[in-house]
Amino acid sequence: MKIYFAASIRGGRDEAKVYKKIVKYLKKDNDVLTEHLADQNLTADGQTELTDKDIRDRDVEWMSQADIVIADTTNPSLGVGYELAYAERLQKPVIILHNRDKSKLSAMINGTDYFFDVNYYENYHDAIQILEEKLSGKQY
Numbered sequence: 001m002k003i004y005f006a007a008s009i010r011g012g013r014d015e016a017k018v019y020k021k022i023v024k025y026l027k028k029d030n031d032v033l034t035e036h037l038a039d040q041n042l043t044a045d046g047q048t049e050l051t052d053k054d055i056r057d058r059d060v061e062w063m064s065q066a067d068i069v070i071a072d073t074t075n076p077s078l079g080v081g082y083e084l085a086y087a088e089r090l091q092k093p094v095i096i097l098h099n100r101d102k103s104k105l106s107a108m109i110n111g112t113d114y115f116f117d118v119n120y121y122e123n124y125h126d127a128i129q130i131l132e133e134k135l136s137g138k139q140y
């Protein structure tokens with residue numbers, strides 16, 4: 001299936017290694033549209049080869065194609081917040097992953113009924129195990 005993975009870029013790249021592990025796992029059986037999030041050379045400047053309008057328009061188009069949105073919300077990010085609201089607007093299934101040792105999830109996400117599938121993890125192994133359980137055998 002097509003997965004839209006959302007995670008911080010300009011919000012900060014501290015969790016980039018975790019994003020890499022998650023994307024590597026998801027790519028085994030799926031098409032990850034936002035693979036660039038796993039790129040360890042991508043800095044908080046973002047994709048400077050593109051205009052911001054191109055990034056936004058491409059990403060909402062990718063989201064419209066996606067079967068599911070998986071977001072790592074550990075590192076707060078305006079873009080991820082926007083994408084989650086956009087996913088709700090498009091009624092896409094959403095799985096949220098969050099490392100609660102590192103930050104507290106925004107009330108605007110945690111307090112939205114649509115985002116019922118919030119999963120807390122402690123390290124990337126847990127995050128992948130959560131995804132394994134969620135994605136195996138379930139049709140999105």
Ligand SMILES: O=c1[nH]c(=O)n([C@H]2C[C@H](O)[C@@H](COP(=O)(O)O)O2)cc1CO
Pocket residue numbers: 005006007008009010011012034045046047048055059076077078079080083
């Ligand atoms: O260069 C980019 N490329 C890109 O695809 N995005 C999208 C995908 C990410 O899930 C999200 C990150 O938002 P932010 O940069 O505000 O942390 O926005 C965001 C940027 C930079 O804002």
